[in-house]
Amino acid sequence: MIVFTEKEKLTPFIQNLKDEGKTIGFLPTMGALHEGHLSLAKASIQENDYTVVSIFVNPTQFNNLEDLEKYPRTEEKDIELLTSIGVDYVYLPSVADLYTEGEVAKKYDFGGIEHVMEGEFRPGHFDGVATVVGKLLRAVNPNRAYFGEKDFQQIRIVQEMVKQEQIDVTIVPMPIFRAETGLALSSRNMRLTPENLEAAPFIFQVLKEAGELKNQGQTPAEVKAYVEESFAQSPFELEYFEITDEEKLQPISTFKSDVKARGFVVAYAGDIRLIDNIQF
Known part of the structure; x- marks a missing residue:
């Protein structure tokens, strides 16, 4: 496995693979990986020539700073897990690699789907999600990107963002991965x-x-x-x-x-x- 920390190195590397006719699958994550994440990565491995997983705790999607600080970070373990299932590349950017100094989330109009449910209870959350996913998709430029349906509203947001910004990628929704008890993994x-x-x-x-x-x-x-x-x-x-x-x-x-x-x-x-x- 190769770990990239800068999009300036990752993007041309992936483009070279695509120029050779290879297909790229991508899984954006915030780390603290579990079997649900790994099921998405395994689907990407099966359906693409190469798989990229990003690990980035995105500050612009947290409207609660305490939640951002408490978000679990298990980077070393995450990389071990991804290596064990055969993920090819990990993108581990810093905030500075994705955002310019002082940059805030872009404001989007998704026709109202950004204001209901999670959007109502977490104002600005989906602006942050759409902003960072757009940045990650441009950095990786995958053929397919995988998202779990536990965050179904997020999938709809990403689908609309991709349309608006004309990003050439197929968004692949994946079923919720549950523990034997039925609890959705998170x-x-x-x-x-x-x-x-x-x-x-x-x-x-x-x-x-x-x-x-x-x-x-x-x-x-x-x-x-x-x-x-x-x-x-x-x-x-x-x-x-x-x-x-x-x-x-x-x-x-x-x-x-x-x-x-x-x-x-x-x-x-x-x-x-x-x-x-x-x-x-």
Whole structure:
């Protein structure tokens, strides 16, 4: 494996590979890697000639500076994991390699999908995400870039950013990788107390029950009420549960066979914010 720390060296190196007709897969991460990340990297390895993984904790997407400071950083272990599964290249930029001094996130208009759910509760978050993903895609210039559906709204943001900025890349959404208990894998899980870690599978269980209610003919409003009531009786503090269409991410009042719907949940286990979703 080769580790790059500067885009001035990475970009021409990758371009040479592409000039030889090789395909490049790319996985942008913030490190603290787990099996979910590795499943994306393995998919890239299978589908491309070479795979690049970036590790960069992006400051412009954190509206809570304490969250940025607490974000787990396990760079050495991450590189060992990526080496063990056969990743070819790691891009490990500094803030200065991606941002000029004093640079802030670009302001985007994504037609409203940036203002709902995560956008409502984390103002400016998606401007930071779109800004850094755009920078990383230009640095790597991959054929395909892989994103996990746990952050489904983020995937929609990236898809729209790529269209707006005319970046020639295929965005590949990948299914949520779950522990045997059903808990969606997340770097934040390592900060859960043993008690909360044991209780956390409740979140996916409620999502599955919500899906069963939908299949039984209940309306989005009825399903939403059930989920909110379930959380009220749980050890978790529900921030929101929304049922939306998958394209515009707008709340729906009825389930329709020709409109893909998804349920999104965010809940706190102590001070740890957990997210999950399910396709209906």
